[in-house]
Amino acid sequence: MIKVLHPGFYSTIQDLGRYEGQNFGVPMSGVMDRRAAILANRLVGNTEHAAVLEVTMLGPKLQFDVDVVLVITGGNLQPKLNGKSIQNNKYTRVPKGSILSFGHFITGYRAYLSIKGGFKTAQVLGSYSMYQGVSPKNRIEKGAVLEVFKAMAQDQNAFARLRVDESYISSQVLEVYKGPEFDRLSVTEQALLLEKTYTISKYNNRMAYQVEDVLPNGLESIITSPVLPGTVQLTASGQLIILMRDCQTTGGYPRLLLLSETAIAILSQKPTGGQFVFKLI
């Protein structure tokens, strides 16, 4: 069992998402940066579907009442075990009684903590991911006790820190597909959309990222239709809204672009003020 001494800025348990609820209006949820979460699970010896802790900007403080093995991936939020720095992407044995804490982010914006066995929170509609009104809790709270599945696999050798390609974390290029309404933009509007460098506004969370830049346009709204995480919507007043994992299942704004999986991971690692460009695949 793991005790939450401090929850951090925004920490949630997530897996690869909820596929059983879209027809009831339930968002998919799931880890923002799949690449980092899958890596964390693989390094610790879990399947990629195991639930991990997604930590945002300012990490939590956790106390372990059992021996565990953990791996932290994604952004560098200065993890410390009993006050001593530990590295990301490293198989780390943690003795009972230890305390894991984090500092402020140095690279990236979200880190992933995987525990051998995987976090055991309530499974709702086929997923462990937390989401308000669907799972019993929408984030981890101070004093909460997190349970972990008993690890099935045998202990692996604690291999040396792997050389992991983390260049995506600082990448500013988001690869995108054309969305269903891309062709409704004029040629000039299309060119502008794909040329601009965008700056992330303070309105960014697990549901959507907005940018400070405005794209004047003459598009009309559409009849409400399904949307997917990673969709770039454009409002009549020119705001770009990039839907993320906790987005609604349907939307009424034109869907101009769709981010690739890697692009969603790149954006998830960017804080307010971060910049990026779009690049058509």
Add this chain to the structure above:
Amino acid sequence: MKYQLQYKTYGASALLIEWPSKLQEAILQDVLHFKLKITQAKHPDIIQLTHAYHTLLVVFNPIHFNADVALKWLQHLYEATVILQETVKRLWRIPVCYDSSFGVDLETVSEEKGMSIAELIAKHTAPKYTVYFIGFLPGFLYLGGLDERLALPRRGIPRLKVKPGAVAIGGNQTGVYPSESPGGWHIIGNSPLCYFDASKTPPCFAASGDQIQFYSISLKAHAQVKVLADAGVYQIENEISDD
């Protein structure tokens, strides 16, 4: 009847199927019919299937996705005659308390529309609304069939908090907020039922294609129904719909 469908790719491994851009019950029926065909075909690579008024989104497993193959499979299936186990459509009778303590916008709506509150309630409870799909929030039913005379542009400034169960009108739509959320619709009443319960299978009592009819209840009845609904034991009146 068959429609001219448009197929568009939506990202790396999804196809969006579009019917003519209209809010029409016949289109909904065809969307649901095709959706059921796809479900019953049990394609091993389809990982998600969602619809709205006139669109159907088919998400495939990205590992095996080939857009041309998927497109041909869907086009062929749409034309094919398949014997389906049609789902039973139900008509649900939904209690709503139109007391002004719940219906905080009742008076302004009544003034704006130049009709009495009684008239407004009569017009809101008369139709059998069709459930087009569930979206926006878990358990939020998109209903078609609002009396045109009740249509009203959304509020200029949305409320930050709308209570669970709030019954509201926005544009030419009406609906019930299943949980607390921000909302820009005009609130005319409150329904004490539970619209989404993740512990139940399925989590929503109503399904796309079903019908909803509201009926007016007193404050006291609202409180009584709410106790039962919160305890998960309220039986919602319903019958098999023959429309």
